[in-house]
Each structure stands twice: as structure tokens, then as C-alpha cells.
Amino acid sequence: MTLATQLLDWYYENARDLPWRQDKDAYKIWVSEIMLQQTRVEAVKGYYQRWIDRFPTPAVLAEASEQEVLQYWQGLGYYSRARNLLAGVREVCAAYGGEVPEDEQLIRQLPGVGDYTAGAIASIAYNRRVPAVDGNVLRIFSRLFCLESDISKQATKREIAGLLHRHMPDSSPGDFNQALMDLGSMICIPRRPRCQVCPLSNLCEGYAREVQDTLPVRPAKKEPVLVQLAAGLVLQDGKYLVRQRPAKGLLAGMWEFPTVELTGGQAADRCLTAVLWHEFGQEVDVGEEQFHYIHIFSHRKWDISFFSCQWLSGNGVMKEGQWRSLTEFSNMPWAGPHHKVALALAES
DNA sequence: AAAACGGGGGT
DNA sequence: ACCCCAGTTTT
Structure with a gap:
């Protein structure tokens, strides 16, 4: 044998x-x-x-x-x-x-x-x-x-x-x-x-x-890096602002609600307001923080806060991003589990 | 050679 | 919480 x-x-x-x-x-x-x-x-x-x-x-x-x-x-x-x-x-x-x-x-x-x-x-x-x-x-x-x-x-x-x-x-x-x-x-x-x-x-x-x-002998694990993000649920006329991620890197090409990385412990709502203005050229009224969600994977740890937003003045020009209903967004390839949670929140 | 790249299920 | 999975590509 x-x-x-x-x-x-x-x-x-x-x-x-x-x-x-x-x-x-x-x-x-x-x-x-x-x-x-x-x-x-x-x-x-x-x-x-x-x-x-x-x-x-x-x-x-x-x-x-x-x-x-x-x-x-x-x-x-x-x-x-x-x-x-x-x-x-x-x-x-x-x-x-x-x-x-x-x-x-x-x-x-x-x-x-x-x-x-x-x-x-x-x-x-x-x-x-x-x-x-x-x-x-x-x-x-x-x-x-x-x-x-x-x-x-x-x-x-x-x-x-x-x-x-x-x-x-x-x-x-x-x-x-x-x-x-x-x-x-x-x-x-x-x-x-x-x-x-x-x-x-x-x-x-x-x-x-x-x-x-x-056995087997594996390499020592490495400490995950904490990444803090704020995500915006920005609503106008029944549609939400979504954008497509870059073609390379993390979740390449996937669609998502706009997010911003928080560095140095800024207030998430002010930071998100600034980024939405910078990226999309319009002012938003950021509402109350909805909830807190943490997702962990092998080498990173995401700590995400969600905010609901109202789109204000209609004068600015959207530089990137699109408006989609939740149904339309659900039918696009979207990023990560945090957006699954965001979808559930938006639908509620 | 090491880091980047997602998400889920088992313990 | 932590492990680690029918790995490959990029840095």
C-alpha cells in the first residue's frame, strides 16, 4: 500500500x-x-x-x-x-x-x-x-x-x-x-x-x-490597524448620493455611500460635511449620528459611524458620484459589509 | 520577502 | 475574540 x-x-x-x-x-x-x-x-x-x-x-x-x-x-x-x-x-x-x-x-x-x-x-x-x-x-x-x-x-x-x-x-x-x-x-x-x-x-x-x-508552523500574526470612517446617507428627492471607488486598491470599483477617514480624532460630522462640500461642491446638513458599527478583517479594523444628511442648496455642481434609489443601489456592486448595514439603516 | 486584498463560519 | 480558509498580485 x-x-x-x-x-x-x-x-x-x-x-x-x-x-x-x-x-x-x-x-x-x-x-x-x-x-x-x-x-x-x-x-x-x-x-x-x-x-x-x-x-x-x-x-x-x-x-x-x-x-x-x-x-x-x-x-x-x-x-x-x-x-x-x-x-x-x-x-x-x-x-x-x-x-x-x-x-x-x-x-x-x-x-x-x-x-x-x-x-x-x-x-x-x-x-x-x-x-x-x-x-x-x-x-x-x-x-x-x-x-x-x-x-x-x-x-x-x-x-x-x-x-x-x-x-x-x-x-x-x-x-x-x-x-x-x-x-x-x-x-x-x-x-x-x-x-x-x-x-x-x-x-x-x-x-x-x-x-x-x-503543526503546521505559521508566521506570527500582526497587529491590525484601526481605521476610523464616517459614512453619509445623503438624501435628495428620494435618492441617495453614492460614488464609485477607485479602480485599484481596497474594494476597487465598488459603489459606496460617501465615506471619509477620520484622522487625529476630528468630529465626524464636521469632517463629513467638509468632505461632501469638497468632493461634491454642495453644502449638506449633517444630522445626528445613527449608530456605530465595527468590522474587523485580517489586517485592518474599521470603526465606522453613520450619519444621515440632507442635501441643501441646489446651486453647486456634483463633481463625482450619482444619485440612486436604494433599489438601484442594491443592484450595483457595492462595497463591503458596512454598506450592507447602511442599506438596512436607510431602508428603516 | 512582505504587504495588500474581504468576508464568513467555526471554536 | 481569534483563527484561517481549495491564494494571487503588487510593492
Whole structure:
């Protein structure tokens, strides 16, 4: 019995039934792999089905507008993935006749496709014997071989890619890679791995040494930065002032209620008034603070106050931004969870 | 080599 | 609260 045999035997008995495992269509595998980058399986399922219903083939997606594509991505995060996927699909239609190339190196050239995703697509859709090193593989192999090097380091990833490649079977390399995903999801989980029911426990050096709970070794976490924002719900004639974020950076291209970063502890209402005047050339009457909302993600912490505003004089010229009803705004790709909250507030 | 990039679910 | 996820791109 080899590692691959033991793993595949377990996989064929215990494989998860996932929407993107219905067939081996390379485009569908591609879509699923992009959605799954840094995103949980449970979160992806609904988005994937909706996406395939609307964009069933590369040709259909290539014809769609970026705004609509972003809308279908709304809430999934990392929006550059959607842009890259759209650009990549257009490239496939233009350069490869709408068929995803079979060669891993060519797949790797597509925007948004890194080493992992190229390996996953090539192995799953085209049965190529290429490794796909993701967080699951790093965790599983660091335990299997008791590797104590930092898995965020490039050298560690290369080492594990080599080990993985050595252990891949000649047949069903795609199943092998997917089996590692399922093992990492159900058995070799980050905390308190279920070694008692693991099909590879007899091969696992980490388990033998009883150090599986200390692996893998990750980099020390960094302190989040606090960013204080004030957001305005500026109303005129039943429509709210919204603007589009810059094409690069945080939440690129997403629509939002106007916000202003508060530095040095200024009063939020005065600061918001000044920015609205500066950006949109008109005076507003900032009302009472509505509530306070805090959102945290990996490296930043947003502390946001919302204000309701009345648009005053009608003389100024709006330099940027648009007026939208709440319904219209809801149908645009909008930024972040704080605007979900703002929408709920505005609707109440 | 390190930072930037979202959001959600598990514990 | 904290962890961390089917990672890639930019700096």
C-alpha cells in the first residue's frame, strides 16, 4: 500500500458531493477554483450555482459586462478575482477559441491563476500529473513528514510541492489532489485533527511523535490597524448620493455611500460635511449620528459611524458620484459589509 | 520577502 | 475574540 492508494481508497468512500464535481468541464473547474481561493466551500456553493446558471460557458461570460460580473461576485470578497476571471475568460475566447488550454504552463499565464490554481485545473479537468499546493496540502504534509519550517515561506512550499509530486499516482492525479482537499477539510483539520479515523495515520510522522497539534508552523500574526470612517446617507428627492471607488486598491470599483477617514480624532460630522462640500461642491446638513458599527478583517479594523444628511442648496455642481434609489443601489456592486448595514439603516 | 486584498463560519 | 480558509498580485 502506498500513500496514494490509501488516500484514494478513502476518497472514493468519503468524497464530498460538491456542485463543481458534477463534471470535468475545465471552465467550471476554473470558476470553482477562483471562487475557492481563500474562501470556504460552504460560502462558495451558492455563488457557484448562480454563476454557472448565468454564465454557463466562457463565451457567455466573455460577453458580460464587468459591472454585472461584479454583481454576481458581491459578498464573496477579493473582487479582483472576478475581474481577473473575466479578463482570463476573454483571453481564452480570443486566443484559444473558447477552450481552456490543457497545458499547465499556459493555464498558469491566465490572470488570477497562480501555481495552485493552474495545478488544480490541469489535474482535475485534464488528468495532468501536476501538484496543487494549497493550505490543506501544506498542513497535511507538514504533519505527515513532521516539517517544522514556516509554511508561509516560499522554500517550504517548494519542498512540499516536491514531496507531493513524488507521491502523486500516475492515474487519477486529479482525484488525488481533490482527496487531499477533503482530507484537509474533514480529517486533517487545523485544530485537533481526527487522527483516530485518518486513512494516513499509519504513515504520519507527526502523529507518531504526537506533535500533530503543533503543526503546521505559521508566521506570527500582526497587529491590525484601526481605521476610523464616517459614512453619509445623503438624501435628495428620494435618492441617495453614492460614488464609485477607485479602480485599484481596497474594494476597487465598488459603489459606496460617501465615506471619509477620520484622522487625529476630528468630529465626524464636521469632517463629513467638509468632505461632501469638497468632493461634491454642495453644502449638506449633517444630522445626528445613527449608530456605530465595527468590522474587523485580517489586517485592518474599521470603526465606522453613520450619519444621515440632507442635501441643501441646489446651486453647486456634483463633481463625482450619482444619485440612486436604494433599489438601484442594491443592484450595483457595492462595497463591503458596512454598506450592507447602511442599506438596512436607510431602508428603516 | 512582505504587504495588500474581504468576508464568513467555526471554536 | 481569534483563527484561517481549495491564494494571487503588487510593492
